[in-house]
Amino acid sequence: MLAAPETLPGISPGVYSAEDFAAVSAIAHAEAGIVLAEGKAMLVYSRLAPLVRDSGCATFGSYILRIREDAAERNRAIMALTTNHTFFYREAHHFEHFASHVRPGLVDTAARGGKVRLWSAGSSSGEETWSLLMTLLGPDRAAGERIARGDVRLLASDIAAHALRKAEAARYRADEIKAVPEPLPRIWSVPAGDEVEIAPAVRSMARFRTLNLHGPWPMQGKFDVIFCRNVMIYFDNPTKERLVARFAEALVPGGWLYVGHSERVTGPALQMLATAGPTIYRRSDA
Ligand SMILES: C[S@@+](CC[C@H](N)C(=O)[O-])C[C@H]1O[C@@H](n2cnc3c(N)ncnc32)[C@H](O)[C@@H]1O
Incomplete structure (x- = not known):
């Protein structure tokens, strides 16, 4: 006979x-590679309880049966389990490195009519996307607008559709954008009451796509730059190693990968990626 499920403290028995x-x-891991360590039981409860209620299920047990069957509800549950915390110009040294080592080559490519492709993988609500694009356009409005008219695109992807909707709306509290060094926010955002809106030239370069990094990637072309920061911290080692190997394949020769401050590239990807700075990697067949 099965032992009775252990009830968690503070929660009515059976719920x-x-x-x-x-x-x-197990579902979060299989679907999205997300590892929920043992200490996260109450976090899972608080994130999923509203969905359990809205679904009309009386217990988590019956909700789990539902999400096993219903892919759309399962997706809603996974989205609710994601942590979307982010802010402008997070890990400033990445943007400084990008501005000094990567931007000049990309600006040159764009000026010659070439294609420039960036990817903010796990972009959450857009603060990383806009920080990167403002840095690419740079401190000179006319020069930046020329870059924006080129064949320059940034893909902002995330598994969490609610976060991407905020990214695409491109509106933030005025104090949030202040983390980006001047003159970039002054040039590349427009005041909108208590808020600011990211300027049209910057927005014109961004494309948004709901994408599970753990699943197939429909994108055809390769990327000059991939930012995937503070996303892999939620994954286990085999998932991380598979992911960075796919990133390495998705880069052009000489392309750049930026990962979060507590993340590292390990495993087979190291055959293609060389360390280029703290948490910065470059595809080594440049
Ligand atoms: C903490 S935020 C990081 C945002 C930004 N990159 C930064 O560094 O500030 C992590 C993001 O990863 C996304 N994420 C988690 N697992 C994912 C997966 N399997 N596929 C795509 N995105 C995922 C979450 O939805 C969340 O928005």
């Missing part, structure tokens, strides 16, 4: 158990 937490963890 949410340690077994339910284990079942949700």
Whole structure:
């Protein structure tokens, strides 16, 4: 006979158990590569309880049966489990490195009519996307607008559609954008009441796509630059190694990969990527 599921402290018996937490963890891992460590049982409860209620299910157990069957509801549950915390100009040294080592080559390519492709993978609500594009356009409005008219695109992708909607709306509290060094925010954003809106030239370069990094990638072309920061911290080692190997393949020769401050490239990707600075890698067949 099966042991009765262990009830978690503070939760009515039968509503949410340690077994339910284990079942949700297994689903999050299989679907999105996300690892929910043991200490996250109450976080899972608070994130999923509103969805359980809205679905009309009386217990987590019956909601879990529902998400096993219903892909759309499963997707909603995964989105609710993501952590979307981000801010403008996070890990400033990446933007400084990009401005001094990478931008000049990209600006030159764009000026010659070439293609420039960037990817903010796990872009959340857009602060990384806009910080990167403002840095690419640079401190001179006329020169930046010329770059924006070139064949220059940034793909902003995330598994969480609600975060991407905020990214695409491109509106933030005025104090949030202040983390980006002047004159970039002054040139590349427009005041809108208490808020600012990212300027049209910057927005014209961005494309938004809901994408699970753990699944197939429909993009055809390769990228000059990939930012994937503070996303892999939620994944286990085999998932991280598979992902960075796919990033290495998705870069043009000489392309750049930026990862978060507590992340590292390990495994087979190291055959293609050389360290170019702290948490910065370059495809070595440049
Ligand atoms: C903490 S935010 C990082 C945002 C930004 N890159 C930064 O460094 O500030 C992590 C993002 O990764 C996304 N994410 C988590 N697992 C994912 C997956 N399997 N595929 C795509 N995005 C994922 C989450 O939805 C979340 O928006």
